[in-house]
Amino acid sequence: MAGASRSERPVDSGPSTLLDLHREGRLVREYPAVRRLLDGASDAELARAGQLLARLDPDEVVAEHPAVPVVTVAVTGHGTLAPLLPSLTVELARHGLLLRPYLADFDAYVFDLADPDGELYRADLALCVLDPMVVFDEVPVPWGPEDVERVARERMATLAGLLARFAESARGTLVLNTLPPLPRRFAAQLVDHRSRARLGVVWREANARLLRLAEEHERVVVLDLDPLVGEGVPVAEPRLSQYTRTHLSPALLAAYAREIGHLARHRTGQGKKALVLDLDGTLWGGILGEDGPDGIEVGADGTHRAAAHHAFQRVVGQLAAQGVLLAAVSKNDPEPVGEVLRGHPGMFLREDDFVRVVANWRPKHDNLAELAEALNLGVDSFVFVDDSAYECGLVRHELPGVSVVPVNGEPALHIEALLRDGWFDTPELTREDVTRVAQYRDELVRKDFLDGFDSLDEYLRQLRVEVHLVEAGPAEVARLSQLTLRTNQFNQTTLRLGPAEVRALLDDPAARVLAVRAADRFGDSGVVGAVFTHRHGDTVHIDNFLLSCRVFSRGIEQTALCAVLRHARAHGARAVRANYRATPKNTKVKDFYPRNGFAPVTDDDTTVAYRNDGTTLTYEHGLTVLPVPPAHVHFTEIPGDDGS
Structure with missing residues (x-):
């Protein structure tokens, strides 16, 4: 199923609409739609669109859309x-x-x-x-x-x-x-x-x-x-x-x-984490359901087109080796897909290279949404590659957060299309990057493990969660920076820090940077979170608290917060204050601090209401009655915390 090339895309569906908005004086008001209008634009169209957009006053756009x-x-x-x-x-x-x-x-x-x-x-x-x-x-x-x-x-x-x-x-x-x-x-x-x-x-x-x-x-x-x-x-x-x-x-x-x-x-925290691939016409040539496993085109020693698909798979494998999660979503029967992935001699990628292979006849956007839920990721962390113009258009319409990479019937151009936008670029690879695919595969095993229990409490007890909160050192700098840049859902302030900024905090005697490590019966998850604090007088301030989406809802966040509060009281603090800045992606943690004994305050110590408009809210815990960490978590104390 060959997709439409860029030259075949109707011009009035892209940047020419920007000209209409500009002429009608609506470009500022419609700025959030610009991203969609530019999707798939040619270089010439982008050049024309840039001339229009450069005329906008950024202050006017911010006034109209403060969340941009x-x-x-x-x-x-x-x-x-x-x-x-x-x-x-x-x-x-x-x-x-x-x-x-x-x-x-x-x-x-x-x-x-x-x-x-x-x-x-x-x-x-x-x-x-x-x-x-x-x-x-x-x-x-x-x-x-x-x-x-x-x-x-x-x-x-x-x-x-x-x-x-x-x-x-x-x-x-x-x-x-x-x-x-x-x-x-x-x-x-x-x-x-x-x-x-x-x-x-x-x-x-x-x-x-x-x-x-x-x-x-x-x-x-x-x-x-x-x-x-x-x-x-x-x-x-x-x-x-x-x-x-x-x-x-x-x-x-x-x-x-x-x-x-x-x-x-x-x-700005919008890096991508998962590469989701179509199969027919994308990962291999031909249609599996019609041509059969022996009739598809793939293999380094096959035809020119078969070798091109094999070369594309090698590039995909290279990305996966550096922490990019691979998944496949295909309109096919699952049995022949599994047969090809497990045993076809021309395949470079194998079933174990994917965290999930979804082969059925349901709409692909529904499969993508369910895949995101299974991996505990937002769909905006997905890059979706397909050779069907219809499927690409449908996914764009139904899941606008997904970055769609259309490929056409020429497999020699697949590599260029995939790499053109550097979707997975990162300043530095970490240990967690190299092991990420295995960790997410373990996460899916955990979900299967959960299905065998009648209650969540029993599941958590049997999971045997371990949490270690340690003073961060130079070895953790790259990973902590990466967490601030990649984590969006459990990120209390979305404060983005480069490695140099993290290192500066480590060197600041008034600041304290804690790395959250976690493990369970299925393996070591490594550094999964961070707590950034500083002390001013008798008050400890939590500047940011963030946790990888892989480890939500296991009691890790409550355990780490309890430890920070205990440590603060043990070292003479009167109160702990924490900030929360609302964004469209972190609403699920808006009540994290109130649920753990914090009261909302403003600068004049009056109660404030929650607003999802980017407002930064401050909460305070008086340290009189401390929350109790979840009983199912085995916790290793912070060095120097006497627990008093």
């Missing part, structure tokens, strides 16, 4: 960068985000990176866009490779010093990029091939130094432009470079903006 996530992005660099803003605007809008941009003056990157009171230091993402002229504008004439090497070394040394200052006091992430592959217009100025080869070495060594900066500073990300240019994107447009000092081509700026969109999506 806002990302502040400051842009600086060497050349003219105003053409980047429309691309950034539309790429963030594609992910349901709103851009609040700041554009620095021309060639002001050194000043901007050196100014701790400037906009770059306050932004969520600070972009320092580098182009070839950052080096060649300083190269004399005549020049040789040694001149380029000298200037490049000076520029890298300057950047290294500025980054150290930025890392100390900035609040967000600094994004650098490698210098794009050297256009021929520079290398061709050297007439001997030996000098050209030396110039290539110099250029690549400069980029290697840039890439290593990300290893030295946790607040720094370096985007490698080589893969973007390697897809055929031109580095520069000579007339724009000469006449407007725009030294990167519009196409390269658009590709760069797409990568920034991936970073922004991750920073």
